[in-house]
Amino acid sequence: MTSQNIRPRAREIGINIGVLPPGSLNSITDIPGIKVGHVSLIEGEGKLVPGKGPIRTGVTAIVPHGGNIFTEKVCAAVYLINAFGKSVGLLQVMELGNIETPIMLTNTLSVWTVADALVDYMSEQNPGVYSINPIVGECNDSALNDILGRHVKREHVLQALRNASETNVEEGNVGAGVGMTGFEWKGGIGTASRLLPGDLGDFALGALVLTNTGWAPDLRIDGIPIGNELTPDSYSHTEGSIMIIIATSAPLSARQLGRVAKRAAFGLARTGATASHDSGDIVIAFSTGNLISPSGKQSASPDEFVPELQLSFFFRAAIEATEEAIINSLLRSETMVGRDGITRIGIPIELVIAIMAKYRRNPRNQQLKKNNTFEKP
Amino acid sequence: MTSQNIRPRAREIGINIGVLPPGSLNSITDIPGIKVGHVSLIEGEGKLVPGKGPIRTGVTAIVPHGGNIFTEKVCAAVYLINAFGKSVGLLQVMELGNIETPIMLTNTLSVWTVADALVDYMSEQNPGVYSINPIVGECNDSALNDILGRHVKREHVLQALRNASETNVEEGNVGAGVGMTGFEWKGGIGTASRLLPGDLGDFALGALVLTNTGWAPDLRIDGIPIGNELTPDSYSHTEGSIMIIIATSAPLSARQLGRVAKRAAFGLARTGATASHDSGDIVIAFSTGNLISPSGKQSASPDEFVPELQLSFFFRAAIEATEEAIINSLLRSETMVGRDGITRIGIPIELVIAIMAKYRRNPRNQQLKKNNTFEKP
């Protein structure tokens, strides 16, 4: 059910979004130190029996660095595209500008169990600490999953954290992505990254998304109106949510990260999503380039700080990485049959390729990328 | 340990804060339909053994009305005085302008357990609903309580909801207030209310606070600098948090409630609190006068809506009720011995009375309250 290797990422089928180059993994793990781990829970089939199953859910851990996140917090910000959601811990991030635990993603009704387990995990590393702010994002997988059963348990959280690896981010039906829906196709986890122009410093920016949003006819891939020609046989106008995690190695301030986070919404918009009323569309952005001690001392030196004028490049990187991560999350997600036999089809790769070809989508003008910059090409 | 009747409320010792008259109970339950329930957990003594005790904590339920809160949501807003806190569910309130569950208060590290239990409670009443936004506020009672033990359990949440009553709000060391500290005295739960001038409609506004904040020398009661003359024998400059719940029967819009919530901070400021860096000071305001259906239809008629120009009276009511609720929370809280023998003394009533007398605090100019208005007295 998870033989994902047969489904390509966007670039593998010639879809090259934007003008900035991706990092070597084209993943949020291109940011040195970041680790991602998943636990996928897929059990049972047939009729929904709340509390029993079928289970189509999971949990994903994004670990900002290899140290103790509580004693070396990462500078962070939040942007609320649409705050119809249950995410945990974001208010403190908005006040203090930092994150002090890994970021977990899961289903809507499991956020509190996951938060509680994450506190256990951090608490063991930090004896004597009585205040910890766990960060948990969510989308609602009740279309496929017995969400009231709250099948994500403490041990799954700890396992996702243990599973976390720097090298490879599984995409599609993994972790929190198992039961999600994207543009009424199968959705899930996706990631992408961008390298900043070299004269800004040796910086990368990555996005990881949990896609559970979008109306089928709206889907655009790199602008091409896929949804005009290709929709699932049956679909409804139920739009969901998306969690977007943005990470960068550049030492941006919390205020600057807030500006970057806001641009992730532009990447979302380019896929055709509308952030409908009933969505919970939230962006969390953090920097590994400026660690913050519990007393609030920052590790970055002032020469390292990114002058405001250069933020436009980070904005662009956030837009491109978000757009590509969403497309990757669709391409990589296989068909999944969920509760009550409800099925989300993996978007048909060959048809996507054909429609892209029909629209004669060319590789983007290469001159723009000369010398790893895009000033006045 | 809870023979609270022997400790007076502010008005019982001649402290009459502000110019607007209180409701008959001088409590948040003066708003018709609102119920408050507590479960107090007090077990063990002596040395802290994380996970074992001693236990000095609890949970408090504020139930907005007697119906199904999910199908008849209350219009609501949030104001963040200082968002260094773990409260659950507030982002959705800020987006949608409503609350769809009772509001629970508890200790910092129990918010997720309580949220989870509250979802169970609402879920039973609303089968087929897969998205519920539980509201849980918190302060940190780790000074007295084994907070890592997370002793508040599902059954306590359900019991607090069952205990909820319209008639009588216990104050002091009850519910979430059991282990709290206020101006380095024993803190806890307090409440107060105000009647709006009659020509605005037959409206009341109430405040309920969970006091866990304040440096002893800063304490002011109705302006009098109590903290100049009276502090506990030993105290440190550790300041905590406060949760302030504001409720009104008037059909204010979410935007208007946001403006009212902001004024609760003025009531807090008048007690001498400074909302120090490490506090989590949060105001949640709601109206029972305009119920909202799941599709978003409002129950209030336009004639009932409060014209913006009259909001100043609600601002004043929020300031006065908050200030008095905080003072009540201190006066009503008895001495409590917590973990490791750490003790919070109930503020000595006789000394408070003596200092107030020394400063010749007179009853406020009565002419201001003539005819239940305060226009041009």
Next chain:
Amino acid sequence: MTSQNIRPRAREIGINIGVLPPGSLNSITDIPGIKVGHVSLIEGEGKLVPGKGPIRTGVTAIVPHGGNIFTEKVCAAVYLINAFGKSVGLLQVMELGNIETPIMLTNTLSVWTVADALVDYMSEQNPGVYSINPIVGECNDSALNDILGRHVKREHVLQALRNASETNVEEGNVGAGVGMTGFEWKGGIGTASRLLPGDLGDFALGALVLTNTGWAPDLRIDGIPIGNELTPDSYSHTEGSIMIIIATSAPLSARQLGRVAKRAAFGLARTGATASHDSGDIVIAFSTGNLISPSGKQSASPDEFVPELQLSFFFRAAIEATEEAIINSLLRSETMVGRDGITRIGIPIELVIAIMAKYRRNPRNQQLKKNNTFEKP
């Protein structure tokens, strides 16, 4: 210089953005009562002499209804995509949720003169009023215009207000749009509208934009990457700003208008814009369906209010109308030579048509619009 009739709007060359139908004028003036007026200032040529010219600027008035806007204010909200800008009066809109003057657009350094003149205009209609909140938005036309000269004067403001008409919105190089730049082509004023599905009520939503933003290679028209193939001969990576005015006849609350305003950013994103650091990208949204008296009484009845669940349609309308208004602003703007001979070329219509054809852009799937709804087509 303003023989604009020869340049088409998007729909006239087969570019049909989105799924909702436009109003009869496809303009913000499809909202009954709204009037738009321009004064264009085009004088001199050659070298810039600050204070003398050349002058390439103007002022545009958007008048919400035919009455006294101060005594019948319109419910309103603001969304700040990027607040690097000098717009006047927005803070009060954010606090009170209404607008009490016409909305004026002009160049960056003329906003204060225009605000002052607008106060004169309103003051004459409202003797005895000593507090008026003029609303003025801006973009920076210094690329073509002697902006330091502040050539927009009091009389131009009054004339734009007098010029305002319900029937016809001139687009392109008119009013505030005279000196603007869009995706490094000539930019300016554009407008578009959408009808909401009939079962929501007989409502329309319109957008009017002042386009001064965008990097040439980024331009997308209805998804098609025009900027990949077509850029001006010489261009720099200077990105500017955009003002987006959204109006609807539906009686949305200020909170709801805020949510709608946020979606206008999605329309902007779809054109390829990135809201770069140095842009000032601001959305002002208002409703003519709920007028507010100076004391704050609302005119709408509760049955008229739009239930939250239906907001998704307004979101979509805002996205589509904004995207189309921006494209119209480019298509309708003729080549303009400004100060120091700096020239902005009107985007070549024939080449746009050819590129769109090359990408075989088809009219959008018509089944989606059947019965004026887009539920489950």
Next chain:
Amino acid sequence: MTSQNIRPRAREIGINIGVLPPGSLNSITDIPGIKVGHVSLIEGEGKLVPGKGPIRTGVTAIVPHGGNIFTEKVCAAVYLINAFGKSVGLLQVMELGNIETPIMLTNTLSVWTVADALVDYMSEQNPGVYSINPIVGECNDSALNDILGRHVKREHVLQALRNASETNVEEGNVGAGVGMTGFEWKGGIGTASRLLPGDLGDFALGALVLTNTGWAPDLRIDGIPIGNELTPDSYSHTEGSIMIIIATSAPLSARQLGRVAKRAAFGLARTGATASHDSGDIVIAFSTGNLISPSGKQSASPDEFVPELQLSFFFRAAIEATEEAIINSLLRSETMVGRDGITRIGIPIELVIAIMAKYRRNPRNQQLKKNNTFEKP
């Protein structure tokens, strides 16, 4: 009319607010480099003839440092207590976290003229700059002044800037304060400062206020309910506005300054003000300790940055300095007769002293200030 020396400041009559020590001038000019200048306009008397007078208004300049503010911007933040106001330029401050011009204060309807003049002033210093964000705050002096006459002219703005001096801040009926009302007494300009504990660095924080708010019976001076016993013979329940400028020499970030600015509201609350609906109560905070170049480079070194944990001291300093500045603004303002013979009485000093004595207000516990700290006294 301005023989102000006969009226004392708070400390001169034994009113010592708070626990932190004031700077040597007890003024915002205790922050090295800050200069304040006033131009007062007092002409005519008798019946109001709009456009003619009587004139009771002015303009005040707060100059952050002696250099070019545009090329060495000061880090800054804004907090909106109540945004019913016309202040100019604040949105850009909120986005970018800096201020690039002096801050001017004036009457409500002169803000645009003043902004325009301030742009002239900055423009001359910065040729070739076509985007400048002037900062102008306001309160409404129409109770005494012919506000529609907009008597503050370009030359007054330039003169206030030239008048600016580091050494001495005039208080009361000067500059923007000429026509203001405070707690229905004569209001105007006030200032105060606090020194931070020495182990934080050699830092000061100052406040300058323009007081035009408050209902007479609400006035509290250092907690004592002056308004209970002392009100003007005739007063109405018209509440106005306040502008609060906070400055510090410590290199706080914009996010940190935002937190500090929020605490200024606590100082306002302690005076009895309620931030009524129709007030425009706004706080602008800036730091001279971290200058920012046009490209966004910061001057401060990381060792200089204030760790978050120490912000509580800045919060306290902001509360105390704001409270004292407001009291100074009342004490220092002489009786003023304005348009139509409307009179605002300078609060009677002897009666204030007598009431304070009656309440036996003692000097605050001196032990708290030992060693210039207030840790665990």
